[in-house]
Amino acid sequence: MKLAVGYVVFDSLETLEYSLKSIRPNADIVIVSYQLISWRGLPASNELLPTLQKLKSIGLIDHLIEFKEFEPSYLRSPGEVMMAKQFELRKRQGCLDLARSLGATHYTSMDADEFYRGSELAWAKKEIEENSLDATAVRYINYVTPTLNRGYSRWRVPFIYKITPTCKHYGGQKLFSGVDPTRGLFDESYSKIRIFEQDKITMHHMEMVRKDLYSKYHNASRFFERRQNLREVERDIKESLETGVLRFKGQHLGDSDNPREEYPLFPCENEFNIDF
Numbered sequence: 551m552k553l554a555v556g557y558v559v560f561d562s563l564e565t566l567e568y569s570l571k572s573i574r575p576n577a578d579i580v581i582v583s584y585q586l587i588s589w590r591g592l593p594a595s596n597e598l599l600p601t602l603q604k605l606k607s608i609g610l611i612d613h614l615i616e617f618k619e620f621e622p623s624y625l626r627s628p629g630e631v632m633m634a635k636q637f638e639l640r641k642r643q644g645c646l647d648l649a650r651s652l653g654a655t656h657y658t659s660m661d662a663d664e665f666y667r668g669s670e671l672a673w674a675k676k677e678i679e680e681n682s683l684d685a686t687a688v689r690y691i692n693y694v695t696p697t698l699n700r701g702y703s704r705w706r707v708p709f710i711y712k713i714t715p716t717c718k719h720y721g722g723q724k725l726f727s728g729v730d731p732t733r734g735l736f737d738e739s740y741s742k743i744r745i746f747e748q749d750k751i752t753m754h755h756m757e758m759v760r761k762d763l764y765s766k767y768h769n770a771s772r773f774f775e776r777r778q779n780l781r782e783v784e785r786d787i788k789e790s791l792e793t794g795v796l797r798f799k800g801q802h803l804g805d806s807d808n809p810r811e812e813y814p815l816f817p818c819e820n821e822f823n824i825d826f
Contacts, residue, residue: 552656556657562760687709
């Protein structure tokens with residue numbers, strides 16, 4: 551297996567280096583596609599390019615791509631958000647196309663706040679090779695801080711896929727349900743698929759581990775019915791650090807059908823040594 555990992559980046563610089571370190575020993579090729587303007591039309595941090603160049607210089611990134619082929623919008627309507635999702639598909643596809651041209655045999659698409667344990671990732675790669683799996687998915691845990699999490703999400707995340715001459719990022723997600731529509735690949739030849747058991751491998755998602763939570767959600771290609779309430783979401787998350795219970799009074803973030811549901815938080819080790 552020659553595994554390529556493709557990251558799409560605009561912000562999340564706080565966690566990017568730690569995420570790269572978590573997968574680098576098991577990744578043959580690491581590609582980062584970045585943009586200098588957000589889906590919403592706001593400029594990236596002045597730290598973006600220097601940070602990416604530094605990470606490339608120390609060997610955590612192999613290739614950088616600047617993504618420019620999109621039109622920003624206010625993300626106020628479902629239609630505007632769906633258009634941003636289509637642009638995001640193109641951004642991820644650019645990473646896949648480069649990986650294929652570099653001779654990668656397998657591929658996974660990641661965000662800058664996602665982590666894997668090295669031993670679990672190595673095990674999964676071996677399982678995929680020995681069983682000739684075409685497409686895989688995993689479950690994940692959402693984190694509020696590096697030492698506090700919400701437990702497992704009800705969703706899954708697309709994981710490692712076999713690269714074929716015609717595979718592509720496909721928004722319909724024919725193989726797995728309950729996954730990010732921009733993440734998975736599809737090819738007519740895919741037949742052997744597997745959702746890995748959570749006790750074998752888990753993705754650790756630092757969903758709310760940010761210096762600026764408002765900026766994260768304000769610029770994300772995600773539909774918020776009440777986008778004007780995002781400051782209240784930020785307050786909800788910060789309040790949970792004191793109460794130990796996450797209550798989304800201002801906006802629902804998607805892990806439950808009930809936006810009024812309460813989420814108890816669970817203490818854990820900072821196993822990825824995130825420090826900012």
